[in-house]
Each structure stands twice: as C-alpha cells, then as structure tokens.
Amino acid sequence: MIVTKATDPSSLSNLSDWRTTKFDLDLTVDFGKKIVTGTVELALKPTHVNVTEIVLDTSYLDIHSIRIGEEDVDDFTLDERNTLGSALHIPHVLRTRMVNTTVHVSIKFSTTSNCTALQWLPPAQTSGKQHPYLFSQCQAIHARSLFPCQDTPSVKAPYTARVRSPLPVVMSALRTSTSYDRDTGLTEYNFEQPLPIPSYLVALASGDLASARIGPRSTLWTEPKELLASKWEFEHDTEEFIRTAESTVSNYAWQTYDILILPPSFPYGGMENPNMTFATPTLVSGDRSNVDVVAHELAHSWSGNLVTNVSWEHFWLNEGWTVYLERMILRGMHGEEARQFSALIGYQALVDSVDEFKEQGHMEYTRLIPDLTGCKDPDDAFSSVPYEKGFALLYHIEKTIGMDLMDEFTKAYFAEYRLKTIDSFTFRSFLENWVKTNGGEEVSEKLAKEIDWEDWFYAQGLAKVDPNFDTTLAQKCYALTKKWEEADDSTSFSKDDIKDWLPGQLVLFLDKLGALSTPLSNSKVEKLAAAYDLRSSHNAEVLSRYYAVALKSKWSDVYKEVADWLGTVGRMKFVRPTYRLLRESDKELAVKTFERFKDFYHPICREMVKKDLGL
Template sequence: MGISRPCFHIDGQTEYLRFQGHAQNLVGPARRRILDVSNQEIESVELEDGTPLKYEVSDPVPNFGSKLTVKLPYMSAPGNLLKIKVKYSTDPSASALQWLDPNQTSGKGHPYLFSQCQPIHARSILPCQDTPAVKFTYDAQIKAPEEFTVLMSAIRDDNCTLSSESKKTYFNQPVPIPSYLVALAVGVLEYRTLGPRTKVWSEKEEIEQSAWEFAETENYLQAAERLCGPYEWRQYDLLVLPPSFPYGGMENPCLTFVTPTLLAGDRSQADVIVHEIMHSWTGNLITNRNFEHFWLNEGFTVFLERKVAASLIKDQQEAKKSRDFHSLLGLQELSETALAMSVTADGASRKFYELTLVSNSAHLNKPILSGWETNEASQSQRRRRSSLVNHLGPTNPLTQLVLDLQGVHPDDSFSRVPYEKGSLFLRYIEDLVGGPGVHPDDAFSSVPYEKGSLFLRYLEDLVGGPVEFDEFLRSYLHHFKMQSIDTDQFKNYFLDYFGNNSSIEQIDWQSWLYTAGMPPIIPNYDTSMTSACTSLVNHVLTEEQTRFVYTDVSDFMPHQIINFLQQLLERDPLPLGKLRAVGDVYKLKNHKNTEILYRWLRLCARSKDESALRDILSFVNRQGRMKYVRPIYRDLYAWEEVREQAIQNFKDNEQYMMHVTVYTLKKDLHLD
C-alpha cells in the first residue's frame, strides 16, 4: 500500500532559499516504508505520538536522489493506518524550486518562488513516493511573510492565521493526484475574477493584461465539460508566472501555471489555456502510470484541446478547417522534431522522410524536399537539417509513443511525439469505423504531444468519426477516472469497446506504439488554410523583395503568420536583403506575439544576420520557455562565428533558469 493523504507543514525561509517543515504520511501494513528524497536534510522521523523511528538515507544516485527507508515498529492491522512524521529541510539547490530575486520580478520589490515538480522533482521538496503510479489527496499549511500570497495546486482557504509579521495559509486537495502535480507559488500577487469558478493571478504589473487575455476561460471550461463531463476540481485558476517559467503551461490542479509569453494582446494563444484545461481530465484525473506512457497524458490532451477549440466555432465547416489547420501545425512541429538526417564523415547525407500533402491528404510517401538526395543536397541544407534536431532522428527510440526509459533520465524523455502521434492515431480510428461525423473536434519537444495526438486522430477517423469516438472518450474518462494506467489498459479497453467494429483489425499497433519516427498513416486533413501560407512562402522565395507588400499578410490570422514563418524555416536560409525586407514589410520585428517573434528571430539566426544577434540574445535572456530557448540556442550553436558568444551568454544567465532548462540546454550546447 502506498502513501495516503500526506499533510505538509512548510515554513518558507526566503532569506535562506530553503523550506523547513514536516510531512505527515498515513501508511498501511508494512514493516518499512520507502520514500524518495533529493538533497534534503532529514532531522527526524517519528510516529504521531512522538515515538522516534529508525530511518536510513541511502547514498544519492545522480539525477534521482536517495531512498529514505523508515523502519516501522509494528505492522498495523489491515485497514488501519499509521501516521509518520518526517521533519526535514530542503537544500537551496532543490531542483523543483525557482527562487527569484526582486530584480527578476515585474514589481522589483520582493522575491518570488514557484515550483515545477514534473517529472521527478517533487522529491527535492517533499519526502514522497515520487511516481505517477501513486496518487494521494493532501492538506498543506504554508507559513510565509505577511505581505506574500501563497498559492498551491489545491483549494485555498481564505482564512489565514496571522502572527508576528507572518501568516499561515491552508490548503486542501480532495482529489487524488500524483506527486508531480504538487505545486506551490509565493509572491506579492493580485487576482481578478474571470467567472464563477475562475480567477487569474499575477503580479500587479500584469494583472489587467492577464485578465483581458484570459477572459474567455470560463467559456473554454464549459465547452470542455460538454465533451468530457463534469469538472471535478471545483476551482480553475490561472497564475501568470515570471518569465523564467520553462513551459507554456503546467496543468497543476486548481491552479494552472502559465508563461507570460502568452500575453500576446490578441488572445491568439488561448489554445494553451484550452490545452491545460483538458488536462483536468487527461493527465490529472487519468494519469500515465509512468513516463514511458506519457502520450496517454499529452496525446489525449492535444487531441481534446483541438476538438474543444473547434467546438467553439459555430460554422461546422470552418470548425473542421480550424481543427485540421492546427493539426497540420502540430504535424509540422512533429516532423521537425522526429525527423533528422545524419551526415557521415565524408559529408554524404542519409535519406529520411518528410510530410508531403497530396490532394488534400497528408502522406509519408517519399524522401525529403525536392533536391534533398545525397548527390543534390547543398551543404547549407545538410548543416541545417543535421542541426535541426540535434538528438532525435527517425530511428531514435525517444520518438516512439511507448518508451523504454531504462537508464534514461526522465527529463530527457519529454518531447512532442506522444502528443501528436497519439492524437493522430485516435483521429484515424474515429474515421475508420463510420465515416465523417456531424460534430467538430531528449528533452521537451513535440514528440509526446504531436505523435500522440496524431495517433488518436487516426483512431477517431478509423472508428467512424467524432460522434462514435466522443462516446468512447466519455466512457474511457469515466472508467479510468482517478487511476494511473498504461498503454495496454487503454488498448484493451478500446478493443473491447469497439469489438464489433471490423475496421479496427487494420490497426498496426506495433508500428504506432513501438516504432520510432513519423507515424505510419496521416489523416485526411483540410489544407486550405495552409495553402495560403505556402503560396506566400513561394512568393517570398521566387519574387524580388521590391514586390513584397503588407497586404500579403494583412488578412492572415496570427497562426497563419506562424505557419508562414515555420515553412520558411524549413527552407534554405534567406539572403540577408530578402530576410530584412520580410521583417520590415510584414512588420515582424519586435512583434508582440511571442510565437511570431520567436520564429522571426530563428530566421535571422539561420541567415546569420549579425545585426539581429543582440535581439536574439535578449529574447532568450528575458524568458525561459524551453520551446523557444532550446531551438534558438541550437541555431546559435550551429552558427560557428557566434557559437562561443552563445555559450558564454548561457553561462552568464543559467543562474536565472530552472533546473530542467539548464539541464537540457547544456545538452544542446554540448556542455554536459
């Protein structure tokens, strides 16, 4: 039996960058209990009545920490639980915590603290069973200076206990969660109410902009409930964190963490909020048993995100076009992540496969871009593609949906493959068993997200479309609610549910789940929204720059501009004159939409525009979202003339980054 209902009592000491406190855990019949710890100083372990218990902390294993083995005095009777209390303090280098100096915040007046426990960093702040296979409810009491607001991934009691210049805040999480969803933030914060169960929190400097940007959150939540059933977590709040937060969002129950890079001023990044809302069902209520099955979290969530976002569009044809457009963007990102070619010692390149669009259908059907053969490829193409994804390739096992993580650090397992490949698989099955429905829907990269989403989209198409598949989804969500599961459980439930549908006999489970590289089948996507982007790309590549006019992009949605820039990134670098004309005429420089600015700066790096280097370095220094900083640092590393400057810039700023960002960037810059 695992840990049940821990209770955390934490005194946050900002001047010492550490926590002091104790964790109370209820344990079942056993003669010993093993907990995960990392860089914690264990002061004592005792029973509820104060009886001291013998314990032992093993030698640390690099990246994974130590075992805290507690010897129990007797075995309790079945059904009875012992309460043990571990008194401890954290180390200032705890990998789950980001301590920010006042000058790293917007207000510049107070320090700030936030946590990021996924995948295995909860052990650095709490003695716990740090695995998604174990779920627990929890209570917490957090003591902090009076001027600070404390938030957690739980229901917050507004009645705080005040004492001399400090206050104690109480929290309760009644729904079982895995350890990686324990989250904490402490700062001088304000909030605005968005709806009857939704708030947004941030420093006061961003609060009004945040409230406007995320004003539709309650509508997104209601749309999610129409597809997935009742929201189980009572409160859905957003916390806009300082820029060093390494992700777009983190689905902490009751309190989603989001990056300030979403504050685009046009609500165009709302899909990130929909994504995190969908985690309230897939990932939080139903959780991968371990991170070898991470696609069950992220592939499902991307798949549901796109269905829900499309459901908000009244015109069904436009809804399908939008869903397919965003799926194609994800497929494009997956292709960049999962596909890489190798350059041999003699400079020859190996073939790999690309996505090609044929008659409104997407297929994996031939070697890379025209001219991309060993004898025809330019040196610049070889350099670009070989540096595109420096550690993943078509045979890399980390591009499988179901991973083998023996000997692999969990931080290295996250990518976009489970997200998109899994989502695509579900779409395929939806179509297969009934045709179109009448309703719409080595490190962190696109692999778990996009490959997982593609898998699910494939399944959706396979079984008959959204109508049939939505019924299955609701059944699946109800059946496995509050459990941690693996891929075999999903597969068996799917096969049992659709047992009378002969179409499922077509599914090549081995290729989808256990084969590296791109998915074996791509759904029949509507490409009309991407066609306009492709036409503009061809215009830029073939016409003189004097023929560029702003009306080329004036009718584009933000995501179409993103797609236009992404397609340019997949071509040879632009000549400097043409690059600068694109930036000037299409008003890309200093764009407020971070997704657009990020791709523009990558184009500048690819073209080796030294005049843009200051802007590029400023961009990676002022925010720590790994989706942005990792590709840009890889581009800078490939730019030999500025490589050392990029490495020094990283070293100068790594103190301001979270552990996972530093860990992965060191790999990208070959510093590990």
C-alpha cells in the same frame, strides 16, 4: 488512492510494498535562505504483511527527523544520489498482520540550494522589482526535491497543506483559510485538495500577487503591474473553454479553475496544476492570439489530472489525449477548419522533434512508449512526440471508427478511468472491447485491421499513417512561402499579404520559411522583418520563428538582438531551439549568452540548455 502497477522505472520508492493514501504538508517559506522547511505526514497502507522497510523518493533534501506514529526513527538511511535522486530507507516491520492498517510517517525536512522543483527570484527578476518570488515545477520527477514522497504518477492521493510565508501563497488546491501571525510577520495559508492527485501535481507559488475574476469559477493571479493586461487577455474565453470542455467530456470536477501568470522564467507554456494552472507570461500578447494554450491546460483537468498515465513511459496518454481534447474544444468554439489547422501545425512540431532526436542520436525517444529503465531522466525524453504522435494515434482511431463513435468513446473512457491511473495496454484493451460492444463487429474488425499497435507503440520516428489533415487555411501560408522563396529584388511585399490571417497562419508561414532547403538570403530576411513588422512583435510565437529564419540564414546583424531576447523569456519551447540555432551560427556568443542569463532560467531549463550547448 490508486496504484495500477507496482513498478515505475522513474521512482526509487518500494511501490510494491506501500501505497500513499493521503499526505499533509506543513511548510514555511524562507526567502532569505531560499529554502522551504517543514513536515510531511504520509498515510501509508501496506500491500502485504511481510514489509521490512519504507522506501521514499528524495532528491537534494536535508532530512532532519522521522517518526512513525509516536516513535522516533533514528536508523533511517539515504542512498548515494543518482539521476533519479536518493532513496530514503525507513526500517519498519508491521506489528499487525493486517494489510488494511494505516501507518503514519512524519518527516521533518528542508529543501536545499540544489532543489530542482523550486525557483527563487530576487526582486529584480519580477515586474514590480520590490519583492522576491517563489514558484515550483514538479513534473516530471521533481516533487521529490520538494518533499519526501512516492514520486510517481502511479500513486494518487488527496492532500492538505499549511504554508507560512511573508507573501501571498497559491497552491494546486482549494484555499480554506488564512491567518496573520504578528509575532513572526508571516501569514498562514491553509489548503485542501480533496481529489486524489499524483505528486507531480503538487504546486506552490508565493510572491506579490494580485487577483481578478475572469469568470464565474475562475480567478486570475499575477503580479499587480501585470493584472489588467492579463485579465483582459483571458476573461473573454476562459468560461467558454470550460463549458465547451464539459460538453465534450463531462462536468468539471475541480470546483475552481484559476490561472497564475508567472514571471518570464517559467519554463513551460503552462502547467496543469489542479485548481491553479501555472502559465507563462508569453501568453499575454495583447491580442488574445495565444489564449488557446488555456484550452490545453484546461483539458488536462480530465486527461492527466483525473485519468493519469501510470508512468512517464506512457506520457502520451496524458498529453496525446490532452491535445485531442484541446482540439475538440477549438472545434466546438471555432469549427473543424480550426481544429485541422491546429493539427497541421502540431504535426510540423512532431516532424521537428523527430529530426532533432535523430541529430542527437536519441531516436529511442521518438517511440510513443520510450524505454526509461536504467535511471534515465524523463525530462530528457520531453518533446512534442507524446503530444503530437499521441494525438495522431487518437485521430487515426477517430477516422477509423467515425467521429460519432469516437465522441461516445471519449466520454466512456474518462468515466471508466476517472481518478485512476492507466497504461497504454489497458487503454488498447478498453478501446477494443468498447468498440466491439458499442460499434458492432464490422467496426471492430476495421479497428483491428487499421491499427498496428506494435508500430504505434514502439516504432521510431513518424507513424506510417499519413494523417492527411485539411490544408484549407494553410494554402495561403504555402503560397506566400513560395513567393518569398522565388522573389528577387523587384518583388514587393506588404502587410496586405497577411491581412485577415489567424495568428497561427503567420506562425506556419514562418515555420515553412525556416524549413526551406536553401535558407533565405540576408537581404530577404531583413526585408521580411520590414514588410510585416516582425522584430517589434510582442508575440513570442512569432518572434521566435522570425529569429529562427534569421539564424538559419546566418544574418549576423540579428545575433545580438537574439542574445538579448534570450534574457527575457524562460519558456523552453522558445529558449532551447533558439540556443541550438545560435550555437550553429555563433557558438561563442551562444555560450556567453547562456553564462550571462543562466541564473534567470528555471533549474530544469538551465540543465536542458547546458546539454543543448554541450557544456
């Protein structure tokens, strides 16, 4: 268990007084009532002897009873709820004057219908149509709606779990045993996570799950109907991703690397839950064109899961480093051109995020270290900024000190802060001291001259430094974009235009078409789909970009198609920008579409889209 600092603006718990050293979950999944009931036992150590209460994070939880040791606690209280939840106050005065004592707090609780960490799917929303499904998403501050805890990345602890459910269960931990109870009809699944993790990495899923091996230390889980297609998608690359990552950083620490392909309403591309990456079904495109997302989630096994940002204000240390490692994995497997091309696409996503925040009047969220004080919801600041601006900083450091030294620094950084939490200022200090020791005075002086830390950490918008990524693979995209921009009725196009292109090149081409100052005419948009067979694509990365081009061109023929598509995908990367564009084209249809599909979306996605539509 590690605590780097005593405060986190996104937590209501009294972190300066207590530290969680271990926690044990005992849960029962009730699909009928759509609740999880159970007990959490927290092992807490005081940081000083004058503590008077224990304060934990909760959100929309029913607290039934509390015990400290063998004694019942009847005078606990819950604060009125705010954006960050409801603080649970448990009176307690230490009987011993020793700070190394451990206090065991046992809390019986149940989730409620307002739980933001859980999504309950009826059978109709699964591929098999026969069984319900449950999955969790605790990042950033939603673990507190699943169980009472110190819900902050600054606190990391190992955990065990005992979960009873009528359907198979997986968690962000190693399964140790299963047993069936004939009296209840429930199977009990036992799990252990021996490495310390923050609360946001606790993950739970239960449904009609089947599994298949996709590597010597990897198993893929999904609904039976999707198993063969999903297995084919990931079995070719997963182990190579792991081996390449190990050569980039260090040995893989979590024993197993499994993947759970969730139903379509999962709001993210992936979630790096230890031992069990949760992934969107939009990755299963039938051509392995989107499996590189696994490289990103796998990279989190080091960045985020082993070395963790101390608070969500320093989220770039999780995501910027993960993007950097992801692209180093791609470099190891496909060469430097592939890394440069991925970075180029990522930089465009950063530009788009900055433009969006500017339009919304929230440029403060374009800082690498945003201010989250004052009960701000970390989800509101979520964008590509910590990912791509964070990567841009690390890439700038690489260009400054040289690739060889950066490779050594990467290994040293993850070794130094393994199982710990870290903030941006500690990162800077470690980098400067390490470079001075290992790179010499000249490189150290160059680093001090080239890196404007104040600008990188606090300036709004894009960084002043032009990353100057290599455009070798992008030039064909730019040339075809220009051809479409200047085309007249006599200009001919065909699939030969994009023959031998990487999937990412088609994405970049469509991005550039969507970013034209003068949108394409309706006739060109229709011709675009016909030339490259875009409307029948099973690749959500491609289809969402084409819809963006069509919506910006106000081509009304596609509006209903877009609206129907929004009911098949729950990944926020696609859902939110598409709703925003549909709102600009036909606000009434956008609102009607959201009302039609809102129960399909995960609670996090649903709240974000409501804000996007001004509801």
